[in-house]
Amino acid sequence: FPVTIESGNAKKSMFLLATKFKRPHKHSSPVDTEMIPMNIGGLKMDCLKRLLSQIKMFLRKKFSNGLKRLSHNLTVFYTTESFKQWRKKNSYPLGFVPTMGNLHLGHISLLEMAIKKYSQVVLSIFVNPTQFGPSEDFEKYPRTLEQDILLVELMLKNYPDAQVIVYAPQHPSEIYHKDFSSFISPGKIGTLLEGEKRPGHFQGVCSVVSILLHIVQPECLFLGKKDYQQWKILQKMITDLHFPVSIIAGETVRNSEGLALSSRNRYLSSQQLELALNFPQQLHQIKSLLVEEWEKNHCWKVDAISSTIATFCQNSILQWDYCALRQQDLEDVSEGSREVVLLAVIRIENLRLLDNME
Numbered sequence: 259f260p261v262t263i264e265s266g267n268a269k270k271s272m273f274l275l276a277t278k279f280k281r282p283h284k285h286s287s288p289v290d291t292e293m294i295p296m297n298i299g300g301l302k303m304d305c306l307k308r309l310l311s312q313i314k315m316f317l318r319k320k321f322s323n324g325l326k327r328l329s330h331n332l333t334v335f336y337t338t339e340s341f342k343q344w345r346k347k348n349s350y351p352l353g354f355v356p357t358m359g360n361l362h363l364g365h366i367s368l369l370e371m372a373i374k375k376y377s378q379v380v381l382s383i384f385v386n387p388t389q390f391g392p393s394e395d396f397e398k399y400p401r402t403l404e405q406d407i408l409l410v411e412l413m414l415k416n417y418p419d420a421q422v423i424v425y426a427p428q429h430p431s432e433i434y435h436k437d438f439s440s441f442i443s444p445g446k447i448g449t450l451l452e453g454e455k456r457p458g459h460f461q462g463v464c465s466v467v468s469i470l471l472h473i474v475q476p477e478c479l480f481l482g483k484k485d486y487q488q489w490k491i492l493q494k495m496i497t498d499l500h501f502p503v504s505i506i507a508g509e510t511v512r513n514s515e516g517l518a519l520s521s522r523n524r525y526l527s528s529q530q531l532e533l534a535l536n537f538p539q540q541l542h543q544i545k546s547l548l549v550e551e552w553e554k555n556h557c558w559k560v561d562a563i564s565s566t567i568a569t570f571c572q573n574s575i576l577q578w579d580y581c582a583l584r585q586q587d588l589e590d591v592s593e594g595s596r597e598v599v600l601l602a603v604i605r606i607e608n609l610r611l612l613d614n615m616e
């Protein structure tokens with residue numbers, strides 16, 4: 259949270275703060291002095307403000323390795339502290355695109371959406387350990403920061419007036435303090451579908467996104483519809499917890515054969531890729547079958563939905579981890595449901611590919 263806590267008796271604490279202000283203890287950090295209430299007033303305040311800005315300048319120089327300005331419209335911060343210092347001085351409304359890096363055109367299209375709406379956009383690159391299960395690929399997850407920055411630089415050639423700030427904390431401890439324990443639980447919606455297959459995954463996603471929102475303090479968060487359940491869960495978290503931020507969701511970006519772009523596609527061999535290309539086509543076929551069913555009855559027959567999907571998946575060349583028709587709020591479909599979405603994951607050896615169709 260971008261806030262400090264001062265506890266205790268109000269009159270006394272004012273006195274203590276003033277004392278701290280006069281004779282800073284040699285171990286007290288300059289940040290402590292920022293809690294001093296502005297109503298102390300007077301000349302001394304001016305002197306101290308000057309002193310404070312000198313200390314800040316000294317610290318900025320000392321820790322300038324946390325920042326790199328690559329071009330007039332691209333800045334990279336490698337530490338949370340350096341990013342926070344920049345954020346404090348910046349009062350423009352920000353667009354925010356959170357990522358785990360290994361950027362592809364799906365991320366770039368979100369970044370472009372954000373740039374068209376906001377003159378300053380923060381792109382975070384952080385491989386979040388808490389959203390990976392113990393047997394998942396956290397260690398192996400592709401970390402391609404230099405290549406990612408290059409891609410953003412290239413894109414920015416088309417947007418000379420945009421400002422992109424890459425926030426790329428280099429270690430989990432930049433986000434999670436030692437003994438971190440304040441996880442955010444998404445509740446029931448986080449235990450369905452992906453949540454059932456990857457227990458704890460959405461708790462990790464909600465926790466990191468809420469931390470990032472507190473650090474970045476954006477006006478608008480840009481998310482991809484490819485991670486449909488993630489989008490819906492984060493939307494709910496933002497509503498439930500009254501985060502002062504709106505969400506814009508970008509359409510899934512696909513290759514010329516319809517396969518949804520994903521950082522994990524890079525692991526596919528050419529044979530596996532050929533197999534994976536059947537995924538969007540088969541999802542289309544299931545959708546057509548379900549639409550036919552609906553047109554027969556003008557309502558959803560829940561048993562018929564399940565058996566149509568199950569029969570299709572059993573006879574498919576793909577190995578389906580799950581395929582489910584849900585309401586767009588991820589509740590179960592009932593007879594009268596109108597807005598629905600088909601969500602699916604296939605497995606190719608130890609890789610899981612995820613897609614959906616509204």
Ligand code: PAF
Binds near residue numbers: 386389466467488
């Ligand atoms: O979608 C992702 O890349 C991640 O889940 C997110 C939202 C950046 C949180 O780590």
